[in-house]
Amino acid sequence: xxxxxxxxxxxxxxxxxxxxxxxxxxxxxxxxxxxxxxxxxxxxxxxxxxxxxxxxxxxxxxxxxxxxxxxxxxxxxxxxxxxxxxxxxxxxxxxxxxxxxxxxxxxxxxxxxxxxxxxxxxxxxxxxxxxxxxxxxxxxxxxxxxxxxxxxxxxxxxxxxxxxxxxxxxxxxxxxxxxxxxxxxxxxxxxxxxxxxxxxxxxxxxxxxxxxxxxxxxxxxxxxxxxxxxxxxxxxxxxxxxxxxx
Numbered sequence: 314x315x316x317x318x319x320x321x322x323x324x325x326x327x328x329x330x331x332x333x334x335x336x337x338x339x340x341x342x343x344x345x346x347x348x349x350x351x352x353x354x355x356x357x358x359x360x361x362x363x364x365x366x367x368x369x370x371x372x373x374x375x376x377x378x379x380x381x382x383x384x385x386x387x388x389x390x391x392x393x394x395x396x397x398x399x400x401x402x403x404x405x406x407x408x409x410x411x412x413x414x415x416x417x418x419x420x421x422x423x424x425x426x427x428x429x430x431x432x433x434x435x436x437x438x439x440x441x442x443x444x445x446x447x448x449x450x451x452x453x454x455x456x457x458x459x460x461x462x463x464x465x466x467x468x469x470x471x472x473x474x475x476x477x478x479x480x481x482x483x484x485x486x487x488x489x490x491x492x493x494x495x496x497x498x499x500x501x502x503x504x505x506x507x508x509x510x511x512x513x514x515x516x517x518x519x520x521x522x523x524x525x526x527x528x529x530x531x532x533x534x535x536x537x538x539x540x541x542x543x544x545x546x547x548x549x550x551x552x553x554x555x556x557x558x559x
Contacts, residue, residue: 317363322346323356329378330411340373347371378409381417382438384552386533389433390541395424404433407542422446423506431456431527432535434547434555445530445555451504452555455529456511461521463496468518472501479513486514500528531555 323337326346331337337356340346346353348360348370360366362380370377385408389395393404404421405413412419415437422434422445436442445452468491471477475488486507492500501511512522528535533554539545 317361319359319361321357321359322353325360325362326356326372328381328416330414331372331378345373378412379546381415383419383436384438384441384547385419385435385544386535386539386547386551387433387435387544388535388539388541389425389430389527391430392427394427395421395433399427401427404435407544408435425527426509429525429527430541431525432530432533433527434530441552446506448505450556452531453502453504453529453558454506454527456501456503457494457524457526457528458499458501458511458515458522459524460497460499460515461523462519464493464499464520465518468499468515469493471518472514477514477517479507479510479517482507486510489514497523532557 322341323334326332326337326340327334331340334356337346341352341354341356344352346356364380367377367379372378387404387407389404392401393407394401395404397403405419408419417437417439419435419437420439420442422436422442425431425433434445444450472486472489472491476485478485487503487505489504490502492502494500501514503510507513511525515522531554533547533551536545
């Protein structure tokens with residue numbers, strides 16, 4: 314079995330957003346860094362980056378933050394944006410403040426617009442992020458759609474045909490599946506992520522999306538007990554669900 318890579322304590326904690334190396338050294342002198350019950354004074358010491366390190370190290374009275382490679386599942390509330398270029402509160406503001414200073418940085422996996430709620434992933438794993446959003450992966454996204462007017466009845470066939478052209482585009486949408494819940498509510502399963510795609514799809518049928526909520530990514534579902542604005546870290550087996558069929 315290969316040995317775990319090692320890193321200096323000050324370099325690790327700085328990359329996790331705890332402060333500069335000078336800040337980390339000051340914390341150590343104050344006795345605020347503890348590993349396996351022993352206060353650490355020498356922050357230049359190298360330690361192995363093992364999966365159980367966050368459970369073994371305490372920083373400023375709390376367990377060490379997750380190591381690089383974290384994946385956050387967030388129940389995105391309405392009114393929050395995923396882009397720093399948009400006005401309003403950001404989804405990043407929900408996470409611990411120091412996580413905004415982590416290196417590598419944490420990014421959203423795709424985006425949900427301000428008026429869309431539901432399942433949103435954030436990660437600092439660039440390779441994983443690109444695997445999820447890559448068109449070649451065909452990761453299915455499931456949205457619960459509430460409409461202003463009753464369905465026409467031909468939407469399922471129209472979306473499944475694979476020849477629906479959105480206004481202003483020159484390439485038809487990939488086939489999508491529609492499950493009707495009621496006259497004005499449906500579940501839409503898509504594998505693309507074009508700009509405001511779901512809203513534009515229903516606009517093409519003469520309808521208007523009143524509410525939009527993402528429930529699933531692949532076979533990963535938004536937990537029923539995760540309230541808007543709450544988040545949780547995903548395990549490896551949960552991440553694997555993203556790449557399973559919907």
